[in-house]
Structures are given as structure tokens and as C-alpha cells.
Amino acid sequence: NAGVTQTPKFQVLKTGQSMTLQCAQDMNHEYMSWYRQDPGMGLRLIHYSVGAGITDQGEVPNGYNVSRSTTEDFPLRLLSAAPSQTSVYFCASRSGDARQYFGPGTRLTVL
Amino acid sequence: AQSVAQPEDQVNVAEGNPLTVKCTYSVSGNPYLFWYVQYPNRGLQFLLKYITGDNLVKGSYGFEAEFNKSQTSFHLKKPSALVSDSALYFCAVTSFNKFYFGSGTKLNVKP
Numbered sequence: 001n002a003g004v005t006q007t008p009k010f011q012v013l014k015t016g017q018s019m020t021l022q023c024a025q026d027m028n029h030e031y032m033s034w035y036r037q038d039p040g041m042g043l044r045l046i047h048y049s050v051g052a053g054i055t056d057q058g059e060v061p062n063g064y065n066v067s068r069s070t071t072e073d074f075p076l077r078l079l080s081a082a083p084s085q086t087s088v089y090f091c092a093s094r095s096g097d098a099r100q101y102f103g104p105g106t107r108l109t110v111l
Numbered sequence: 112a113q114s115v116a117q118p119e120d121q122v123n124v125a126e127g128n129p130l131t132v133k134c135t136y137s138v139s140g141n142p143y144l145f146w147y148v149q150y151p152n153r154g155l156q157f158l159l160k161y162i163t164g165d166n167l168v169k170g171s172y173g174f175e176a177e178f179n180k181s182q183t184s185f186h187l188k189k190p191s192a193l194v195s196d197s198a199l200y201f202c203a204v205t206s207f208n209k210f211y212f213g214s215g216t217k218l219n220v221k222p
Contacts, residue, residue, distance in 0.1 A: 004154075033210065040120075042201060042212040043155070050208060058209060090154055098143050098162065098205060102154035 002026050006091050006103035013081040013110045021076040021106050023091030029101075031094035032074040033058070034066065036087040037105075043090065049074055081110045113138045113206050117213035124192045125221055132187040132216045134202030144185040145203040146176055149215075155201060161185060172196070192220045 007022045025032065033048035035058075045058030049068040063085060065077040078085060088107050092100040114137045124130045136142060143162050147155040159170025166178045176187045185202060197220045202213040 031208070035212075040214055042115075042117075042214040043203075043210075044212070045209055048208065056208070059211075092155075098145075098160060099157050100145075100147075100155075100210070102147075102156070104154050105152075 004091055004093055004101050004103035006089075006106050008106060009104070010107050011109070013078075013108065015082060015110060017081050018077070018079050019081065021078075021089055021091075021108075023074045023076065023103060024072050025074075025091075025093040025101070026072065027093060027095065027101065028071060029093035029095055030071065032068070033092050033094070033100075034064070034074070034076045035090045035092065036060065036085075037090060038087050046076065046089075083110045086110045113204065113209070113211045115202050115204055115211050115213040117200075117202055117216045119216050120214075121217045121219065123219045123221065126194050127191055130189050130192045130196070130218065130220070132200050132202075132218060134185045134187065134213055136183050136185065136202070136204045136211075138204050138206045138211070140206060142204045142206055144176075144178060145205070146170065146174070146185075146187050147201045147203060147212075149199040149201065158187070158200075192218075194220050194222055196220050 004025045030051045034046040035043040044060045047066040049055045091103040116135045145160045146158040149155045161168045161178045169175045
């Protein structure tokens with residue numbers, strides 16, 4: 001049982017490049033979410049999904065896209081990276097008792 | 112607007128002494144409240160939650176938290192701190208499928 005997995009662990013991009021952060025869970029959780037963690041600001045919700053085919057915006061959705069074609073996968077896309085998107089990104093899934101399980105994170109630097 | 116406040120960036124305590132990490136919240140409706148812990152370069156781990164019932168909630172590693180509706184607080188406590196408790200602690204609330212995290216409190220437990 002792997003839980004929540006994220007790839008890559010580290011990524012460096014140039015301004016304007018695009019990329020996809022991958023997230024997968026093997027716990028059959030309907031709810032999945034993406035956060036960014038910045039110093040002194042805690043975690044902020046980017047996008048979330050309550051099930052396959054359903055996504056919605058969180059606190060800081062601008063510059064990010066998501067889709068949910070399967071229960072297991074919830075990728076996060078940066079269409080045109082900006083230095084302000086330098087952050088640590090966490091994916092999470094939520095069990096029926098509202099407890100969230102977090103992945104190990106992706107450290108992204110945009111130059 | 113929904114929000115979570117952790118008024119202390121850092122809490123220092125000697126090993127064996129009791130510890131308290133403070134959290135207050137502002138959210139509409141009846142919130143679900145959580146505490147998570149983060150060790151360096153790791154994802155967040157669930158400690159405990161309050162949904163309803165007894166105001167004193169017990170969680171992992173000997174931690175507990177007290178829900179106070181009138182003061183809209185959910186302080187994390189432990190009767191006797193360990194050096195291994197040193198980490199970053201986050202309070203969180205969920206409302207209408209969105210999670211809101213505090214900015215985090217760094218707990219330093221000194222031998």
C-alpha cells in the first residue's frame with residue numbers, strides 16, 4: 001500500500017515553461033487536493049476534486065489547471081510557469097472520516 | 112471568509128514539561144478541526160481531529176486538543192514533551208469541502 005505518491009520530487013523550470021506534477025493514490029479515496037506550501041503561509045489549497053470528472057478551485061487557483069479522469073490520479077498542470085510559482089507542492093487524498101493523507105511533496109523552482 | 116490563525120511562529124519548551132500550541136479559527140457552520148505535524152522534508156501527518164462530541168480529543172503520540180466553541184479555539188496540548196516532538200505543527204479546518212490551514216508553529220523541545 002503506497003498511499004499517496006508524487007513525481008517528480010524536484011523540478012527546475014524556466015519562466016514560461018509548462019509541466020505537469022503527477023499525483024496518484026491507491027486508497028480509493030474520492031476526494032483529492034493540491035496545496036502549495038510557502039514559508040510563513042502554511043498550506044494553501046489550489047484545486048480539489050470530489051470524484052472522477054469533478055474539480056473545483058481552491059484559494060489560489062490562478063496559473064494552475066487540473067483534471068480528474070480516474071479515481072487514482074490527479075495531475076496538476078502549470079501552463080506557463082512564473083517565479084511566483086516557486087514553492088513546495090503537496091497532493092493529498094481524504095478518507096471517509098475527513099482525515100487527509102499527504103504525498104511527500106514536489107519542490108519546484110522557477111527561474 | 113474562512114481562516115485559521117496560529118499566533119505563535121515558534122514555541123520553545125523543555126523536555127518533560129507540558130506544551131501548548133495555539134489555534135483559533137473563523138469559519139461558517141460547524142467546522143471539522145484538525146492538527147497535522149510536518150517533519151523536515153516530509154509531507155504532513157495527521158495527529159487528531161474534532162468533528163463532534165467530547166471537547167477534549169486524543170490523538171497520536173500522546174497529543175490531545177481542546178475544542179472551545181465560545182472562544183473558537185482548538186489548542187494542541189501534550190502533558191510531557193519529548194525532544195522527538197520537535198517539528199512544524201499545523202492547525203486546519205474544513206468547510207464546504209475546502210481545507211484551510213494555519214501558518215504553522217515550529218515546536219522546539221530542548222533536552
